[in-house]
Amino acid sequence: MKEIFHEVDFCVVGGGLAGLCAAIAAARHELKVALIHDRPVLGGNASSEVRMWPAGAWGENNRETGIIEEILLENYYLNSLSNYSIWDSVLYGKTRYQDGITLICNCSCVSLEMRGNQIASVKGWQLTTQTWQTVKAKIFADCSGDSILAPLSEAEFRIGRESSKEFDEDIEPAVADKNTMGLSCLIQARETPSYQKFIPPKWAYKYAKDEDLPNRPHRIDETNYWWIEVGGVNDSIHDTEQIRDELVKIAFGVWDHIKNYGDHNADNWALDWVGFLPGKRESRRYVGDHILTQNDVRAEGRFDDIVAYAGWPMDDHNPLGFNYSGEPTIFHPAPSPHGVPYRCLYSRNIENLMFAGRNISVTHAALSSTRVMRTCSIIGQAVGTAASIALRKQTTPRGVYNNHIKELQQILMEDDCYIPWHTRPIPELSRKAELTASESDPEPLRNGIDRPIGDNDNGWIGKLDSWIQYSFNEPKNIKQVRLIFDSDLNRKNMALRCCYPLNIEPYRVPKTIIKKFKIETQTETGKWEAVFSEDNNYQRLVCISISICTKAIRFIPQAAWSSENAHLFAFDVR
Numbered sequence: 001m002k003e004i005f006h007e008v009d010f011c012v013v014g015g016g017l018a019g020l021c022a023a024i025a026a027a028r029h030e031l032k033v034a035l036i037h038d039r040p041v042l043g044g045n046a047s048s049e050v051r052m053w054p055a056g057a058w059g060e061n062n063r064e065t066g067i068i069e070e071i072l073l074e075n076y077y078l079n080s081l082s083n084y085s086i087w088d089s090v091l092y093g094k095t096r097y098q099d100g101i102t103l104i105c106n107c108s109c110v111s112l113e114m115r116g117n118q119i120a121s122v123k124g125w126q127l128t129t130q131t132w133q134t135v136k137a138k139i140f141a142d143c144s145g146d147s148i149l150a151p152l153s154e155a156e157f158r159i160g161r162e163s164s165k166e167f168d169e170d171i172e173p174a175v176a177d178k179n180t181m182g183l184s185c186l187i188q189a190r191e192t193p194s195y196q197k198f199i200p201p202k203w204a205y206k207y208a209k210d211e212d213l214p215n216r217p218h219r220i221d222e223t224n225y226w227w228i229e230v231g232g233v234n235d236s237i238h239d240t241e242q243i244r245d246e247l248v249k250i251a252f253g254v255w256d257h258i259k260n261y262g263d264h265n266a267d268n269w270a271l272d273w274v275g276f277l278p279g280k281r282e283s284r285r286y287v288g289d290h291i292l293t294q295n296d297v298r299a300e301g302r303f304d305d306i307v308a309y310a311g312w313p314m315d316d317h318n319p320l321g322f323n324y325s326g327e328p329t330i331f332h333p334a335p336s337p338h339g340v341p342y343r344c345l346y347s348r349n350i351e352n353l354m355f356a357g358r359n360i361s362v363t364h365a366a367l368s369s370t371r372v373m374r375t376c377s378i379i380g381q382a383v384g385t386a387a388s389i390a391l392r393k394q395t396t397p398r399g400v401y402n403n404h405i406k407e408l409q410q411i412l413m414e415d416d417c418y419i420p421w422h423t424r425p426i427p428e429l430s431r432k433a434e435l436t437a438s439e440s441d442p443e444p445l446r447n448g449i450d451r452p453i454g455d456n457d458n459g460w461i462g463k464l465d466s467w468i469q470y471s472f473n474e475p476k477n478i479k480q481v482r483l484i485f486d487s488d489l490n491r492k493n494m495a496l497r498c499c500y501p502l503n504i505e506p507y508r509v510p511k512t513i514i515k516k517f518k519i520e521t522q523t524e525t526g527k528w529e530a531v532f533s534e535d536n537n538y539q540r541l542v543c544i545s546i547s548i549c550t551k552a553i554r555f556i557p558q559a560a561w562s563s564e565n566a567h568l569f570a571f572d573v574r
């Protein structure tokens with residue numbers, strides 16, 4: 001069979017949101033990256049093949065930023081009706097056309113070679129080309145969800161629920177077991193102008209009464225059918241095909257119930273889509289230098305090496321899933337945000353192996369909070385960024401923990417990742433300049449916090465066409481302007497949908513983002529000249545490369561997507 005060899009710095013296995021963010025972050029920090037992904041579309045459980053909404057931390061202004069926010073904002077701009085093919089194209093475009101990434105799709109990683117206790121190369125079978133793809137790399141990140149590199153490399157991992165005694169976790173069972181949260185196949189429905197008949201397949205289950213679906217809300221509205229879930233008491237890796245058979249019997253049976261038994265206000269609704277690829281919640285979890293536990297979560301995880309955070313409750317599904325008639329999950333409270341330490345993101349015993357996503361080093365209890373996809377995404381960005389530091393400093397992932405953790409945190413914040421309880425260093429040029437504005441106090445723009453926290457807005461609000469200005473006592477060379485706009489971190493929608501009513505209300509770019517603005521510098525004669533202008537921005541983080549020597553530079557917001565004021569959190573020059 002044909003075989004193709006690749007040699008890169010960093011190889012990511014699995015293109016869910018975690019792997020995708022890891023690959024993009026590493027490539028943007030100048031690594032040569034290969035992303036091996038076994039599906040035709042990217043995004044894992046968020047892709048059109050599974051269709052889960054990327055969720056994240058609860059609470060005011062806790063929304064995740066960085067690469068995942070960039071992706072979601074691009075999706076608002078391009079995909080107001082939440083079409084899954086357009087969403088797939090956003091994820092594809094971000095990855096396929098990112099300089100530095102070789103994207104290897106439809107390729108399942110199945111074996112590897114070791115060199116001592118390091119992975120030397122991995123090999124995958126590419127179905128579409130009947131080709132073996134072999135990737136040699138210096139650092140690997142397993143973002144496959146199921147942790148394929150764990151059994152292949154003999155990296156330590158765990159599976160199932162810990163006993164409550166092991167880590168003193170009161171939400172875990174008294175005796176450890178192999179149970180996990182289950183797998184799901186989702187349903188999507190579409191409203192039409194007239195009555196739609198539904199004939200179920202012969203093999204679908206029959207649920208003739210509402211009592212056959214106890215504690216499973218099945219109105220057609222904005223809640224999805226995540227509770228079509230089984231497999232938690234099976235082997236969530238090796239039994240997947242048999243679990244799929246069961247899930248689709250339930251999924252078609254549930255739709256049959258909605259259409260044909262009782263009044264669910266569904267006469268004009270048609271089945272639009274059913275997932276045939278089960279979405280997975282839990283399988284192998286790697287063991288890193290730290291295992292995050294329920295108690296770490298409850299104590300807010302204020303570790304020195306925090307590089308990401310979570311803030312979803314400990315949403316611990318009953319392993320019996322659909323076959324349990326009580327409430328399918330318990331939302332055990334968790335503080336939001338709570339910190340995720342870097343030591344949970346690299347292997348304890350394989351020197352060049354990192355991981356991001358639902359397979360990080362956490363107990364079952366902590367996983368029930370960290371597993372949501374915006375959390376997985378910022379963890380992925382931290383892993384890709386850490387890999388770039390490790391290779392630049394010629395060290396291992398553990399070496400980054402020992403010697404470069406501050407640098408990692410600072411780069412992440414510079415790339416607009418929020419690290420709770422940390423402040424972003426301000427570039428010297430901005431820090432030492434005089435900062436003035438045509439109105440209100442611009443000083444919060446250089447306080448190193450790029451979002452509102454509690455009662456502090458940490459930003460500047462002014463009228464459109466007003467200005468904010470840095471002045472220097474002698475001409476300075478400026479290479480970059482960095483801006484952070486307000487993308488409404490408290491917006492409620494999930495960016496994607498589970499059902500499509502006739503009068504669908506389009507999602508739009510958050511109204512607070514500055515759409516049109518210009519940057520001006522002052523000439524020697526005191527005149528202001530535009531050196532950059534933009535009239536269609538839809539991003540929160542905007543970095544502009546310029547090359548100019550000037551005594552003063554100013555930012556002028558000219559239009560927002562629909563807000564009357566300009567609101568921004570950072571204006572840096574360097």
Ligand SMILES: Cc1cc2nc3c(=O)[nH]c(=O)nc-3n(C[C@H](O)[C@H](O)[C@H](O)COP(=O)(O)OP(=O)(O)OC[C@H]3O[C@@H](n4cnc5c(N)ncnc54)[C@H](O)[C@@H]3O)c2cc1C
Nearest residue numbers: 014016018038044045055109144145184279357358372373
């Ligand atoms: C039904 C359901 C509902 C959920 N609800 C939510 C929700 O509302 N919001 C939310 O944010 N999260 C939700 N979650 C959790 C969330 O979807 C997962 O925890 C998250 O997707 C994990 O991200 P990941 O990148 O680690 O894995 P995945 O999203 O599973 O991505 C991993 C990717 O790796 C690929 N891969 C696997 N093996 C290989 C291999 N050998 N070679 C190459 N590629 C490989 C897979 O195809 C997959 O695409 C839900 C999960 C399920 C199943």
